[in-house]
Amino acid sequence: MKTLDIIKPENLVYKRTELMTDNTLSYCPGCGHGTAHKLVMEVIEEMGIVEDTVGVAPVGCSVLAYEFMDIDMQQAAHGRAPAVATAIARTWPNKYVFTYQGDGDLAAIGTAETIHACNRGENIVIIFVNNGIYGMTGGQMAPTTLPGMPSSTSPYGRDTCSTGSPLKITELVANLPGVYNVSRHAVHTHKHVRKAKKAILKGFQDTRLRKGLTLIEIVSNCNSGWKMQPRQSNEWMEENMFPFYELGDIKVDGKMINKK
């Protein structure tokens, strides 16, 4: 029996979303970006909103997101995606607008745009992929790099005395009244993928209801930047990133979740 013989409709248990193009992903093998991309596209496909959705890609590893997402997209200047998305959402109030940004883009150079778009409660979804490093430029220290974590610009480990502590921008913006949903997820296991997708779906559904801004942080690995094997990087992420960047809901339907 050849492989093609078993590809029959009755045997179909999983189908790749049609909103991912056939272009080969530019991400390193083992990276979480591909899964995060797919989840966003699945939600858009399942909601049937592709004709009314505009995405905004950042500068960073996902600068070429528009090569993989088969939807209308704009590529924004470094850090400015929330400003770009603000204008699209304001001038096309019935559209679904989302940004897809990394931690350098969203939490360093784009801090002002992030905080003010959140504070205005723009009716957009922000997908924030946090891998604690600048991946695209070759593994430099990010605002989210953990204390003591080595990078090419903190080769002896991040020294919090001189570079500050990792910025938990997700918790920070959760306190702003305009922000409706904030949660933190991961995409390295089936369980985490399902939870992340649910949060993304809720974000887009709340956009439809004009509830305000949803920010979904996805803590992900950067095996190349961290100089690890993919599996090792996921283990390292669980052991080191998750205790600091705690997964789960932070704000739901405008209400802060008290975790104690």
Next chain:
Amino acid sequence: MAEIKLMKGNEALAEAAIRAGVDAYFGYPITPQSEVIEYLMMEQPEKTTGMVVLQAESEVAAINMVYGAAGAGKRVMTSSSSPGISLKQEGISYMAGAELPAVIVNVVRGGPGLGTIQPSQADYFQSVKGGGHGDYKLYVLAPASVQEMADHVEDAFEMAFKYRTPVLILSDGVIGQMMEKVQFKEFKPRWTDDEIYQLHGNWATTGKKKGRERNIITSLDLKSEKMEGRVHRLMKKYAQMEEEDLRFETIKCEDAEYLIVAYGSSARIAQKTVDLARAKGIKVGLLRPITLFPFPKKQLMEFTKQVKGILSVELSMGQMVEDVRLAVEHKVPVEHFGRTGGIIHTPEEILDALQQKLIKN
């Protein structure tokens, strides 16, 4: 009968934007142009034409909002003054690269640095030589009256969409702040959603409709051959602008023996110099570029057959004068005169400079 009003240049520009069917304005306060956003906030066009007006958190955010709305096929503009325009340069470069239509207004004040809030024309280089990074130009309009502050808004949008390029209205603190009578055009409706799908559906990101490829707004081409092709495409547009959309005005040039070249507020002042000179028997004419890019190069070259010398008058230490010199290829003497730092030259000072620099030699 069209309405005639007495208004500040900045206010006239804002009113004209509402009437031109502009979809959105994103700005940030800075003297001497804050009246633009103040007027719009007071008028609340959101309730009449549906125009979005938003005060951004910075000039940087404002220009990137312009990028977003322009990329979604909307008529969108921003305004600022010199230091704020410097901050916008990255976004303007991105828009030029991504071929986005939008209008940016610079009500120039003196620099460098925080400089002064008084008028200046020292942003000429920044406006016509690029400003941001990379191989690009802007179509640059230079209003010289409150009436033109109003008229240039619609003209600018026409050019922005004809060429799918950012257009700069290079005003200055004099034109922005002074009051003159101004006649407005009738209200022009904003494009409907369907009109945008029809007019710009082949490039704007409005949501991927069935039966078409996805639309992508980007200035990135990692393949060098493609990037070079993109730049060549831009250069073709600029060449077409020079052929089809150069604008200038000549005043009393028919018998002129000396030519003053000036734009914006300096052109208004130099107009008086022309009369003062002629009262003294010196035949002076004025060439006023209305577009600074494209620049009236051929016309200036033509004048070398007629005039003995050219004086470039600008509220700067001499920027446009370099383009005048390039245009005339040393066929006649070209000199510069201008005050700077926020000081505005008088018609008499210009005449003195003309006599000392060109006639006595």
